[in-house]
Amino acid sequence: MSAVTSPARQASGGIRARTLNRIVIYGLLALFALFYLMPLFVMLVTSFKTMDEIQNGNMLALPHAPTFAPWIKAWSEVCSGLTCVGMKGYFWNSIKMVVPAVVISTLLGALNGYVLTKWRFRGHTLVFAMMLFACFIPFQSVLLPMATILGSLGRFGATLRNATGFSFGLGNSTVNLVFVHVVYGLGFTTLFFRNYYEAFPTELIKAAQVDGASFFQIFRRIMLPNSLPIIVVTVIYQFTNIWNDFLFASAYAGSGDVMPMTVALNNVVNTSTGVVEYNVNMAAAMIAALPTLIVYVVAGRYFVRGLMAGAVKG
Amino acid sequence: MSTVAETQIKLTPEHDARPGSTVRSRLQDLLPKIVLAPSFAATIVFVYGFILWTIYLSFTNSKTFPSYAITGPRAYQRLWRWTFESDPPSSWYTSITNMGIFGFLYIAICLALGLFLAILLDQKIRGEGVLRPIYLYPMALSFIVTGVAWKWFLDPGLGLEQTLHQWGWTSFHFDWIKNKDFVIYTVVIAGVWQASGFIMAMFLAGLRGIDGEIMKAAQIDGATTFQLYRRIVIPLLRPVFLSAFIVLAHLAIKSYDLVVALTSGGPGGSAWLPSNFMYEFTFKRNEMAVGSASAVIMLMTITAIIVPYLYSELREKSR
Numbered sequence: 001m002s003a004v005t006s007p008a009r010q011a012s013g014g015i016r017a018r019t020l021n022r023i024v025i026y027g028l029l030a031l032f033a034l035f036y037l038m039p040l041f042v043m044l045v046t047s048f049k050t051m052d053e054i055q056n057g058n059m060l061a062l063p064h065a066p067t068f069a070p071w072i073k074a075w076s077e078v079c080s081g082l083t084c085v086g087m088k089g090y091f092w093n094s095i096k097m098v099v100p101a102v103v104i105s106t107l108l109g110a111l112n113g114y115v116l117t118k119w120r121f122r123g124h125t126l127v128f129a130m131m132l133f134a135c136f137i138p139f140q141s142v143l144l145p146m147a148t149i150l151g152s153l154g155r156f157g158a159t160l161r162n163a164t165g166f167s168f169g170l171g172n173s174t175v176n177l178v179f180v181h182v183v184y185g186l187g188f189t190t191l192f193f194r195n196y197y198e199a200f201p202t203e204l205i206k207a208a209q210v211d212g213a214s215f216f217q218i219f220r221r222i223m224l225p226n227s228l229p230i231i232v233v234t235v236i237y238q239f240t241n242i243w244n245d246f247l248f249a250s251a252y253a254g255s256g257d258v259m260p261m262t263v264a265l266n267n268v269v270n271t272s273t274g275v276v277e278y279n280v281n282m283a284a285a286m287i288a289a290l291p292t293l294i295v296y297v298v299a300g301r302y303f304v305r306g307l308m309a310g311a312v313k314g
Numbered sequence: 315m316s317t318v319a320e321t322q323i324k325l326t327p328e329h330d331a332r333p334g335s336t337v338r339s340r341l342q343d344l345l346p347k348i349v350l351a352p353s354f355a356a357t358i359v360f361v362y363g364f365i366l367w368t369i370y371l372s373f374t375n376s377k378t379f380p381s382y383a384i385t386g387p388r389a390y391q392r393l394w395r396w397t398f399e400s401d402p403p404s405s406w407y408t409s410i411t412n413m414g415i416f417g418f419l420y421i422a423i424c425l426a427l428g429l430f431l432a433i434l435l436d437q438k439i440r441g442e443g444v445l446r447p448i449y450l451y452p453m454a455l456s457f458i459v460t461g462v463a464w465k466w467f468l469d470p471g472l473g474l475e476q477t478l479h480q481w482g483w484t485s486f487h488f489d490w491i492k493n494k495d496f497v498i499y500t501v502v503i504a505g506v507w508q509a510s511g512f513i514m515a516m517f518l519a520g521l522r523g524i525d526g527e528i529m530k531a532a533q534i535d536g537a538t539t540f541q542l543y544r545r546i547v548i549p550l551l552r553p554v555f556l557s558a559f560i561v562l563a564h565l566a567i568k569s570y571d572l573v574v575a576l577t578s579g580g581p582g583g584s585a586w587l588p589s590n591f592m593y594e595f596t597f598k599r600n601e602m603a604v605g606s607a608s609a610v611i612m613l614m615t616i617t618a619i620i621v622p623y624l625y626s627e628l629r630e631k632s633r
Binding site: 029035058119131140183244250251262278303 | 352449477593621
């Protein structure tokens with residue numbers, strides 16, 4: 001633009017300034033990319049090094065002789081406290097907790113969003129506001145009562161098992177965590193679906209009603225097939241949040257073989273018996289990070305949308 | 315017109331003349347509420363009920379186990395006294411001072427860095443599609459993983475210090491993570507690393523939403539890039555600032571895992587935040603009433619920030 005309005009000499013100066021400008025911008029962007037990548041890079045290369053190389057080599061150097069041994073050890077024999085059975089059991093604990101919790105909270109969120117937009121009743125805003133506020137509370141304010149309730153349910157479950165031979169899942173840490181994550185995840189899933197369905201044409205619902213479609217028929221045949229993007233967003237958001245949770249996990253499944261991944265990782269890293277094997281610790285951290293990282297790489301767009309929807313309402 | 319009338323007849327059971335179908339259509343009418351009821355009930359009981367329960371406990375003398383005889387605001391009085399006990403600092407004094415330092419720096423740096431990166435990325439950058447996910451990926455990691463990674467990176471004997479020594483800068487000294495006066499700043503570093511990319515994404519979305527015509531008009535009027543951003547763009551981003559502030563403030567107050575994983579609480583609990591204080595006092599030091607009182611204070615702080623925000627958001631929408 002300036003080339004048109006100004007003399008040629010000035011224009012070439014402008015171009016030089018512009019080039020310099022671009023170099024500075026790209027330089028800064030690259031520098032920050034390094035800042036964000038550094039910890040992951042260090043974690044990754046360390047997990048492929050031998051202990052000898054870690055102690056004598058440079059943190060940033062690539063491994064001379066990459067070895068999978070730390071990963072194998074982290075997966076199947078690393079010690080958490082005094083039990084040395086690797087991360088694999090804890091990994092499955094997390095999976096067993098995450099999958100049902102995500103499915104249930106997403107489904108409930110979809111139903112709630114559907115009711116709160118298409119079947120409105122007096123006070124629907126208040127109901128929504130109350131559920132929404134629940135997203136933001138510090139969970140410390142419900143931590144102790146929930147621990148008390150889960151504790152007595154566990155005792156009740158033990159009684160039931162003695163009487164009937166089956167505890168109905170009461171007192172099972174995984175069941176407890178699924179329950180907790182569903183309850184405290186409802187606010188977000190409801191928010192996601194409500195905001196999405198808000199924009200969904202109500203005329204379509206009305207038309208289906210005229211044709212005699214029932215509440216659930218409309219939900220299954222009209223709403224759900226048109227909800228794929230928001231389902232993906234919600235599932236990813238819930239998956240990341242629940243997989244990464246530490247507070248509930250440490251309070252309700254904080255020790256023994258019922259720990260989810262995050263708690264186990266923290267224990268592994270803080271286990272100080274014998275020589276600390278940093279390469280194994282880093283491999284364990286990578287194993288804990290991989291599921292959410294993979295989701296991020298595969299569906300980053302939806303991940304960001306979820307974060308945004310959780311941050312900026314509407 | 316006729317369809318509308320028909321719909322209304324279908325929707326309101328009173329108009330349904332067919333005998334026997336009244337119960338069914340009334341059920342149909344109630345169904346939405348029945349579907350919503352379990353979720354709402356769960357919220358009432360497990361969120362609001364439990365909050366009341368915690369408030370109740372904070373007025374008792376509960377130690378290792380809950381006790382339900384109200385003994386007055388003793389827990390709050392103790393917290394209040396500890397608030398001013400700075401020499402030697404009480405755990406509560408440390409926690410809230412850390413909250414102030416961490417909260418302020420975390421929010422300020424994330425906002426500044428996020429805005430800065432967003433503006434840089436908005437200069438028609440080639441490779442934006444590569445850079446953006448790089449800035450944002452830490453948000454997908456758990457605080458525990460972030461803590462483990464940074465613990466390693468900041469460890470004087472293994473990480474940055476050691477590396478720079480090997481490169482020849484032998485006088486370089488960086489042991490904040492082991493220093494009780496500075497350990498909270500390492501929490502800021504790791505926290506900013508994790509969240510700033512997301513704040514960048516929020517600002518970038520805001521920038522992309524600004525009408526290009528306004529920018530063009532300002533440029534034609536001879537505004538420099540700096541003026542353009544200071545006078546026009548940044549004021550237009552006010553709503554994004556607000557949202558980002560809310561997100562960061564509530565993340566900051568809830569921060570717990572990062573302190574545990576990065577510092578294990580720091581030397582002598584010097585990296586504690588109120589969330590760590592609550593957990594330790596409730597579950598480890600057998601001071602349940604004090605722990606509950608600290609949880610109530612955390613809740614009130616977040617409420618003071620969130621409720622006005624939610625109120626204005628919801629009201630705006632229903633208008």
